[in-house]
Amino acid sequence: xxxxxxxxxxxxxxxxxxxxxxxxxxxxxxxxxxxxxxxxxxxxxxxxxxxxxxxxxxxxxxxxxxxxxxxxxxxxxxxxxxxxxxxxxxxxxxxxxxxxxxxxxxxxxxxxxxxxxxxxxxxxxxxxxxxxxxxxxxxxxxxxxxxxxxxxxxxxxxxxxxxxxxxxxxxxxxxxxxxxxxxxxxxxxxxxxxxxxxxxxxxxxxxxxxxxxxxxxxxxxxxxxxxxxxxxxxxxxxxxxxxxxxxxxxxxxxxxxxxxxxxxxxxxxxxxxxxxxxxxxxxxxxxxxxxxxxxxxxxxxxxxxxxxxxxxxxxxxxxxxxxxxxxxxxxxxxxxxxxxxxxxxxxxxxxxxxxxxxxxxxxxxxxxxxxxxxxxxxxxxxxxxxxxxxxxxxxxxxxxxxxxxxxxxxxxxxxxxxxxxxxxxxxxxxxxxx
Numbered sequence: 373x374x375x376x377x378x379x380x381x382x383x384x385x386x387x388x389x390x391x392x393x394x395x396x397x398x399x400x401x402x403x404x405x406x407x408x409x410x411x412x413x414x415x416x417x418x419x420x421x422x423x424x425x426x427x428x429x430x431x432x433x434x435x436x437x438x439x440x441x442x443x444x445x446x447x448x449x450x451x452x453x454x455x456x457x458x459x460x461x462x463x464x465x466x467x468x469x470x471x472x473x474x475x476x477x478x479x480x481x482x483x484x485x486x487x488x489x490x491x492x493x494x495x496x497x498x499x500x501x502x503x504x505x506x507x508x509x510x511x512x513x514x515x516x517x518x519x520x521x522x523x524x525x526x527x528x529x530x531x532x533x534x535x536x537x538x539x540x541x542x543x544x545x546x547x548x549x550x551x552x553x554x555x556x557x558x559x560x561x562x563x564x565x566x567x568x569x570x571x572x573x574x575x576x577x578x579x580x581x582x583x584x585x586x587x588x589x590x591x592x593x594x595x596x597x598x599x600x601x602x603x604x605x606x607x608x609x610x611x612x613x614x615x616x617x618x619x620x621x622x623x624x625x626x627x628x629x630x631x632x633x634x635x636x637x638x639x640x641x642x643x644x645x646x647x648x649x650x651x652x653x654x655x656x657x658x659x660x661x662x663x664x665x666x667x668x669x670x671x672x673x674x675x676x677x678x679x680x681x682x683x684x685x686x687x688x689x690x691x692x693x694x695x696x697x698x699x700x701x702x703x704x705x706x707x708x709x710x711x712x713x714x715x716x717x718x719x720x721x722x723x724x725x726x727x728x729x730x731x732x733x734x735x736x737x738x739x740x741x742x743x744x745x746x747x748x749x750x751x752x753x754x755x756x757x758x759x760x761x762x763x764x765x766x767x768x769x770x771x772x773x774x775x776x777x778x779x780x781x782x783x784x785x786x787x788x789x790x791x792x793x794x795x796x797x798x799x800x801x802x803x804x805x806x
């Protein structure tokens with residue numbers, strides 16, 4: 373068996389065996405297969421695709437390349453959630469404590485983000501002193517005691533994926549659904565949860581721009597999860613406009629806190645409740661999602677969901693004062709108001725443009741070693757479908773200085789459309805894959 377034969381086989385759209393895929397990953401990992409040969413096979417995969425079996429074999433091979441977290445020391449049902457990313461996506465910070473308040477053990481490993489704004493771990497750094505670098509023993513201890521923890525992935529968690537992604541990023545081979553699915557699911561399976569809930573974003577602010585490709589990705593990931601013996605399901609959710617009112621790290625933490633206090637933008641609220649309800653039903657705690665949602669609403673109203681976030685932040689060394697006064701998080705030097713210049717209905721807010729504006733303000737990374745300014749971002753007062761009068765406040769730009777705020781205003785105005793007639797928004801949940 374040699375890599376050239378494997379490349380030739382895939383170039384002819386032939387199915388690779390489990391042994392051939394294992395040979396490829398092991399050879400890449402050891403350095404016996406050169407980067408240019410790995411890149412050639414990646415391009416063949418992009419052009420010719422992979423079967424469901426091949427994608428499952430690739431996921432398994434990458435999974436075996438590093439650590440697999442053993443959660444057997446955690447009592448009860450363990451769940452994990454993954455989002456394919458988007459603009460204003462702070463759902464993990466909202467739903468992890470809410471699910472923990474219902475008795476699900478939320479042992480979540482997360483990464484830092486590239487692109488529009490930071491990942492979940494970056495956002496959690498808004499709690500001063502928060503420590504995401506937990507040993508496996510401390511991670512399990514916190515989850516057993518409080519029911520939840522969010523920590524950084526170990527350096528040896530699926531190292532083959534890190535090597536593959538570094539090459540995909542520079543060879544134009546990122547946009548392959550089998551490669552995306554195996555990358556995501558190898559890390560989710562390595563994290564050891566019993567139930568995996570997936571949120572696949574769809575729209576201009578997401579990696580999957582249309583419903584067809586989002587369905588394909590969701591289907592691949594659910595299939596991988598089920599083949600691995602996990603309870604796995606996916607929602608396909610709309611990302612044609614930013615999620616919620618806030619875009620930016622500390623701002624998004626504030627919005628997650630507000631959600632746990634019962635104050636939430638309707639579409640963000642609907643998404644979080646749906647994701648949580650499906651997990652509770654999958655865990656066998658409720659027969660129907662309607663019953664589950666009643667419990668979720670109760671735990672928001674009685675404060676037990678917010679209490680779980682407080683316990684997690686404190687256990688991981690973070691300052692919890694912002695949970696009582698979330699204005700502590702609003703600390704950008706300049707807050708610049710953007711008001712409507714005409715009367716009408718907001719018909720469009722371009723999610724990808726808003727994400728780029730937030731990144732240019734300093735809220736995201738173009739390169740992995742870029743520093744993030746947690747304070748900056750965009751706070752919307754009106755979203756798509758809202759009627760505005762001339763002079764009404766649409767948004768606030770949280771910026772480091774006035775010049776950057778003024779630059780952001782010009783781009784933000786170009787990203788917002790106002791029409792004479794009202795518009796009908798797509799539902800936040802576009803489809804489900806079970």
